[in-house]
Amino acid sequence: xxxxxxxxxxxxxxxxxxxxxxxxxxxxxxxxxxxxxxxxxxxxxxxxxxxxxxxxxxxxxxxxxxxxxxxxxxxxxxxxxxxxxxxxxxxxxxxxxxxxxxxxxxxxxxxx
Amino acid sequence: xxxxxxxxxxxxxxxxxxxxxxxxxxxxxxxxxxxxxxxxxxxxxxxxxxxxxxxxxxxxxxxxxxxxxxxxxxxxxxxxxxxxxxxxxxxxxxxxxxxxxxxxxxxxx
Numbered sequence: 001x002x003x004x005x006x007x008x009x010x011x012x013x014x015x016x017x018x019x020x021x022x023x024x025x026x027x028x029x030x031x032x033x034x035x036x037x038x039x040x041x042x043x044x045x046x047x048x049x050x051x052x053x054x055x056x057x058x059x060x061x062x063x064x065x066x067x068x069x070x071x072x073x074x075x076x077x078x079x080x081x082x083x084x085x086x087x088x089x090x091x092x093x094x095x096x097x098x099x100x101x102x103x104x105x106x107x108x109x110x111x112x
Numbered sequence: 113x114x115x116x117x118x119x120x121x122x123x124x125x126x127x128x129x130x131x132x133x134x135x136x137x138x139x140x141x142x143x144x145x146x147x148x149x150x151x152x153x154x155x156x157x158x159x160x161x162x163x164x165x166x167x168x169x170x171x172x173x174x175x176x177x178x179x180x181x182x183x184x185x186x187x188x189x190x191x192x193x194x195x196x197x198x199x200x201x202x203x204x205x206x207x208x209x210x211x212x213x214x215x216x217x218x219x220x221x
Contacts (some may be wrong), residue, residue, distance in 0.1 A: 004154075035211075042116070042213040043155075051180065056208065091154060101209075103154035 002026075004104035006092050014111045021077040021107045025094030032075050033056055033101065034067060035091045043091065049075060082111045114138045116212035118200050123218045124190055132198050132215045140205020144176050144183045147159045147199040149214065155199055158185070187217075195219045 005024040013019050025032050034046040045059040049069045049105040060066070064082075069075040079086055087110050124130040136144065143162040147155035153154045161167055161176035161183060173186040185198055197214040204210060 040213070043201075043209075043211040045208065045211075048208070056206070100157045101155075101159065103156070105154050 004092055004102050006026045006071045006090075006096050006104035006107050006108060007103060010108045010110075012112065014112055015049075015084060016079065016081055018080045021079075021090050021109070023075045023077070023092030023094075023104060025073065025075070026090070026096075026102055027073075029094035029096045029102070030072065031095045032069060033095075034075070035093065036079050037091055037106070038088045039048065046077070046090075052109055079109075082109075084111050087111045114204060114210045116200055116202060116210055118198075118212040118215045119165045120213070121216045123220060124187075126190055126192060126219055126221050128190050129186065129188050130190060130217065132184045132187075132200075132217065134185070134200035134212060136181050136183070136200070136202040136210070136212075138202045138204040138210055140189065141178060142203040142205065142207055144174075145199075145201040145203070145209065146174055146183075146185045147201065149199055151196070157159075158198075192219050192220050192221070 007022045032049040035043040037043050047067045048056040051072045052069050064080045067077045078079040089108050091106045094105045095101045118134045145160050146158040148158050149155040159174035161174050166175045171188045174181045197216045199214045200212040201209045
């Protein structure tokens with residue numbers, strides 16, 4: 001597609017369940033970012049991929065969070081044993097140049 | 113530590129001009145970004161400044177002063193569709209973006 005695609009757009013889950021969020025970046029973009037945005041808050045950096053490697057995982061809030069990227073394209077963010085505080089919008093962005101990020105529409109995660 | 117400050121909310125009138133300020137403190141600096149985010153939508157890129165001065169792009173202009181750690185976004189001839197949150201972000205020496213919490217701009221007729 002022409003833009004960054006994220007799925008699902010909405011996910012409601014029960015506390016303790018695992019969830020997997022998917023990001024399909026713009027074709028050819030080598031850099032891929034995951035951010036989390038809580039209501040009324042700024043973007044919280046989670047992880048950054050350059051190709052398939054993640055040089056910066058410093059933003060992952062706990063060991064329940066993990067992410068991978070295969071083939072330099074699609075990325076998945078996995079949250080294990082979800083907690084209510086994990087509820088937020090998870091945004092993915094990709095870029096081919098430093099100056100501009102292209103964001104997906106996000107996944108709204110609600111943990112009940 | 114690294115920090116971005118911008119006002120939480122601003123109100124302006126349709127047709128007027130508004131200036132949204134942003135101050136930043138980062139470990140190194142590789143540029144200042146402004147993004148627009150409509151409610152429930154993804155942020156979209158507005159501007160990037162890495163040198164001091166004013167960059168004009170249609171109704172929107174962005175200014176940077178690196179010595180003061182300060183930037184502003186200037187919106188002219190405000191339209192109702194400009195109602196959105198405006199996110200300021202500074203890129204540090206590791207080329208990572210540090211984001212502000214955003215300024216919610218409310219446009220009144």
